[in-house]
Amino acid sequence: MEAPDFIDCDVVVVGTGAAGVAAGLAAAEGGAKVYVISKMPHHAPSPTTRAWGGMTWSTEQTADELIRQVVHTGGFLSDQRRVRQFADAVPATLNKLRIEGCDFDDPQPAGEGMPGIVRWSYRGVDSGEEAIQRLIDASSAQCMWLFAATEVLVQDGAVCGLAAIGLKAREAVIFRCPCVILASGGGAAAFQRTDNPPGATGDGIAMAWEAGAELVDLELISFGYPEARVQDVLERGEELREELLGLGYGHYFLGGVRVDERCETNVRGLYAAGEVTGGLFGAARLGGAALADCFVFGLEAGHNAAFAAQTRAVELDHIVVDAACDRIEGILRGSRAPAPVHERIRRILWEHVGPVKTAGSLQHAVEELHAIEADLAFTGGASREYIRAAVEARQMHTLGGLIAQASLERKETRGCYWRSDYPEPDNEGQLRNIVLRKAKSGCELSSQPPVMTELTEPPAPRIGAGCFGYLTRLSDAIGPGSGR
Numbered sequence: 001m002e003a004p005d006f007i008d009c010d011v012v013v014v015g016t017g018a019a020g021v022a023a024g025l026a027a028a029e030g031g032a033k034v035y036v037i038s039k040m041p042h043h044a045p046s047p048t049t050r051a052w053g054g055m056t057w058s059t060e061q062t063a064d065e066l067i068r069q070v071v072h073t074g075g076f077l078s079d080q081r082r083v084r085q086f087a088d089a090v091p092a093t094l095n096k097l098r099i100e101g102c103d104f105d106d107p108q109p110a111g112e113g114m115p116g117i118v119r120w121s122y123r124g125v126d127s128g129e130e131a132i133q134r135l136i137d138a139s140s141a142q143c144m145w146l147f148a149a150t151e152v153l154v155q156d157g158a159v160c161g162l163a164a165i166g167l168k169a170r171e172a173v174i175f176r177c178p179c180v181i182l183a184s185g186g187g188a189a190a191f192q193r194t195d196n197p198p199g200a201t202g203d204g205i206a207m208a209w210e211a212g213a214e215l216v217d218l219e220l221i222s223f224g225y226p227e228a229r230v231q232d233v234l235e236r237g238e239e240l241r242e243e244l245l246g247l248g249y250g251h252y253f254l255g256g257v258r259v260d261e262r263c264e265t266n267v268r269g270l271y272a273a274g275e276v277t278g279g280l281f282g283a284a285r286l287g288g289a290a291l292a293d294c295f296v297f298g299l300e301a302g303h304n305a306a307f308a309a310q311t312r313a314v315e316l317d318h319i320v321v322d323a324a325c326d327r328i329e330g331i332l333r334g335s336r337a338p339a340p341v342h343e344r345i346r347r348i349l350w351e352h353v354g355p356v357k358t359a360g361s362l363q364h365a366v367e368e369l370h371a372i373e374a375d376l377a378f379t380g381g382a383s384r385e386y387i388r389a390a391v392e393a394r395q396m397h398t399l400g401g402l403i404a405q406a407s408l409e410r411k412e413t414r415g416c417y418w419r420s421d422y423p424e425p426d427n428e429g430q431l432r433n434i435v436l437r438k439a440k441s442g443c444e445l446s447s448q449p450p451v452m453t454e455l456t457e458p459p460a461p462r463i464g465a466g467c468f469g470y471l472t473r474l475s476d477a478i479g480p481g482s483g484r
């Protein structure tokens with residue numbers, strides 16, 4: 001395929017959810033020329049627009065309490081340096097959102113026994129949509145709808161651009177830029193049953209991995225489930241498999257792209273923010289903390305990427321561009337409708353990698369995914385829907401294999417992560433972060449003790465479904481709360 005003209009800029013943000021628009025706003029304020037792209041049409045539903053709008057915040061005086069809540073809820077797998085950064089940043093972030101025109105109801109106390117932890121809600125009817133529209137209006141970053149990112153372009157270990165498909169014109173688009181921010185959300189819609197809208201297929205996680213970025217705790221995924229049945233999953237998962245698979249849904253990705261305090265990955269110039277990232281919440285998330293995470297770290301990523309872009313000029317190697325364009329060409333000329341493979345991957349993930357899983361089911365998933373590789377390579381076509389589905393199918397295929405491998409490694413049950421063959425938490429052997437990285441031989445897997453800079457004595461973790469309510473006493477062995 002002939003290489004298209006390049007679009008030159010400083011920063012491309014992938015995603016127009018809460019994290020993406022916050023990142024675009026901050027990067028543009030930092031003086032960068034910024035594009036914010038989404039594979040979906042403007043006003044299409046996303047997890048951000050679907051969110052109920054509850055946000056958990058502390059004040060300057062109560063950051064320690066928020067840290068305690070997040071770390072205990074997550075079963076002590078959080079990177080506590082990032083949790084501290086999060087809690088310290090929330091008051092200023094809320095002020096910033098208000099200055100930019102986001103409107104909130106008066107804060108409500110989060111729960112008894114937690115003075116200073118409050119929940120804010122957006123004011124307005126379609127509140128998530130309204131909040132991000134205010135940030136888009138306030139920003140000089142340019143939004144581009146119906147552009148599906150396919151890969152991050154990397155040369156000598158640093159970002160040099162992003163490849164995408166313009167879904168209206170059905171053509172390759174190459175951004176030439178020193179910084180890319182992945183704000184493409186989680187991958188809960190890669191599971192057949194989900195409360196996420198279509199499109200939440202974990203593309204950014206797969207793209208980050210392909211680009212050489214580390215992923216952390218990718219196996220940690222929150223499933224909404226009738227609480228009364230969680231014990232059945234753990235004790236009789238295999239026996240009741242069919243029945244249990246008829247319940248519940250994929251809700252939220254706790255694991256994802258690993259970033260440092262500047263929201264940068266180990267690939268220079270590649271940043272990430274929002275649900276695409278991992279490491280903040282550990283094995284379960286406090287209700288209402290996801291949107292706060294998106295806004296806090298979206299602004300942080302945008303600010304840092306704009307600054308970094310000033311110091312780097314990029315040249316694009318034609319070999320890198322040609323390879324990306326050839327892969328896009330393969331999709332545009334695909335001869336097989338992608339829907340059956342797209343659906344098959346989602347079914348495999350739900351049935352074998354989802355809420356009910358054992359070493360046997362995970363191994364089965366790896367084999368099934370391997371068996372459809374050849375079919376996948378031919379999927380694509382000329383229509384906008386076919387192209388997007390073919391892009392997603394490729395990303396979900398990569399994502400699914402990685403989740404299965406990470407899950408094989410975590411041999412315990414903790415928070416929202418359940419293994420029917422290891423139904424107990426294991427603080428002795430499994431209190432660790434599992435890190436995945438692409439290597440020549442395939443997937444390199446390592447593990448490290450979690451960063452514990454504040455709280456150092458993990459009790460037995462809570463186990464439950466969905467998002468968790470607030471702890472009022474440390475001894476509370478409660479399941480999920482009302483929060484999202």
Ligand SMILES: Cc1cc2nc3c(=O)[nH]c(=O)nc-3n(C[C@H](O)[C@H](O)[C@H](O)COP(=O)(O)OP(=O)(O)OC[C@H]3O[C@@H](n4cnc5c(N)ncnc54)[C@H](O)[C@@H]3O)c2cc1C
Pocket residue numbers: 014015016017018019020037038039040046047048049050051052053054055056147148149150183184185186195196197199200203204251252273274275276287288289290291292294484
């Ligand atoms: C039903 C529901 C209710 C919720 N309620 C709450 C709540 O009340 N409080 C709370 O804190 N959290 C809530 N959550 C969780 C929270 O909404 C999400 O975690 C958060 O909105 C994720 O935002 P994000 O910016 O990371 O990504 P998303 O909102 O998922 O946006 C991702 C963006 O990336 C784009 N994208 C993806 N792949 C590509 C690609 N390949 N190329 C181009 N663009 C791409 C998408 O089109 C989209 O624009 C809820 C979630 C759900 C599903």
